[in-house]
Amino acid sequence: MYKHLSHGFRIKQIVTEIEQKIVPVIRKIEEQAEYGQWKVLDFFRKHGVSEHHLQSSTGYGYDDLGRDTLEKVFADLFGAEMALVRPNIISGTHAIAACLYGILRPGDELIYLTGKPYDTLQQVIGSGQDGSGSLADYNISYQEVPLTPEGSINWPRFEQALTHRTRLIGIQRSRGYSARPSFTISQIKEIINHIRAIRPDLLVFVDNCYGEFVEAEEPTHAGADIIAGSLIKNPGGGLAKSGGYITGKAKWVKRAASRLVAPGIGLEGGATYGYLRDFFQGLFLAPHVVGEALKGAVFTSALLEELGFDTSPGWQEKRTDIIQQIHLGSPERLVAFCQGIQSASPVDAHISPVPAAMPGYEDPVIMAAGTFVQGASIELSADGPIRPPYIAYLQGGLTYSHVKIAVIQALDQMISTGSLSITTPEKH
Ligand SMILES: *Cc1c(COP(=O)(O)O)cnc(C)c1O
DSSP, rough: OGGGGHHHHHHHHHHHHHHHHHHHHHHHHHHHHHHHHHHHHHHHHHHOOGGGGGGGOOOTTTOOHHHHHHHHHHHHHOOOEEEEEEEESSSSHHHHHHHHHHHTTTEEEEESSSSSGGGGGGHOOSOOSSSSOOOOTTOOOEEEEEOOTOOOHHHHHHHHHOOOEEEEEEEESSSSTSSSSOHHHHHHHHHHHHHHHHHTTTTTEOOOTTTTTSSSSSSSTTTTTEEEETTTTTGGTTOSSSSSEEEHHHHHHHHHHHHOOTTTTGGGGGOOTTTTHHHHHHHHHHHHHHHHHHHHHHHHHHHHTTTTEEEEEEETTTSSSEEEEEEEEEEHHHHHHHHHHHHHHHTTTOOOOOOOOTTTTTEEEEEEEEEESSSOOOOEEEESSSSSTTTEEOOOOOOOHHHHHHHHHHHHEEEEEEEESSSSSSOO
């Protein structure tokens, strides 16, 4: 492998050292994956998952035993009362929107406690009664409480924001594509306890995207009323071709189901076409696959730190999601890095990404993704907006080896294009 690189010999030396250094962190991730694997297996056994559960329904999808069993396994895994795991939830945004519309009623207010939510939610929240069908259009108001400069919850601001309209509090576990740290399960537990101490009547929603199986517990174990996520991220294990999930207290999951489908049908209907085998098998693999992505992220972080770059999280830091930030410090390096990742993709390796304008972004964005499932971020991808400090976001990876090979390729690309020199390590 190294022979095919322009600076293979030197890179191999560095990589060998890095892999020795990260052994204890890798071992911890493997232990967590093993625990997750045991838990998944245990709930498969408890619910008697059988060959006939892997066969999917058609038409209305009433009495789909496989779907109902999968949802019981999911609910147990998340320490929740009920779950909705469906192929017709088309994305994470769709799952989140079903929760918000399911719970909130005209006159209610949603407060996001963790600053600005993920980009795709802006239009769900909406800004005026413009006929778009946004929450604002239904007279559901919204406020957000920006995080403090240190990245923690601004409790005084939160208490000021509360009114008699306030009904639902939103928490985003993962940093997503912002520069703040992610919230661990123990932090989420503290946050929820604090909300309950101030106003026990409020409901708590957690956007759990990118977080599943990274820690031993999920936000529902920490007291969240309802959470949501995407199956083409962590819990689909790389096998789910589409889909999303919602889980939490039965009352609120039923409301979300009524919104997703129709009142009176709710959870009862919804064919699973040919998806169930992928969902069961993907869930079975998910703890391991998430572990592989995390190991890849730790390797990446350690390697790039060694070369003088700031990374977040650092390789030794506690993780609660699969996102890795690398501060590359120059547009040339960001472009070369993403091009290197793309050139090591199993699909579309021959394509070279370039920065381009994207809806919802102020600056051009470069994106590298050569995935089997379109847009699946449990598979390896890297991207970043072309603006200082030129941060690359790297996430996913079905195998540790793939992440390692791709990041080495990205490093070689930066060196070959002259945007990085490794003969003289320096602080960038
Ligand atoms: C991915 C993601 C979403 C939803 O995105 P989709 O592309 O609609 O699946 C929401 N919040 C966070 C933090 C995410 O990472």
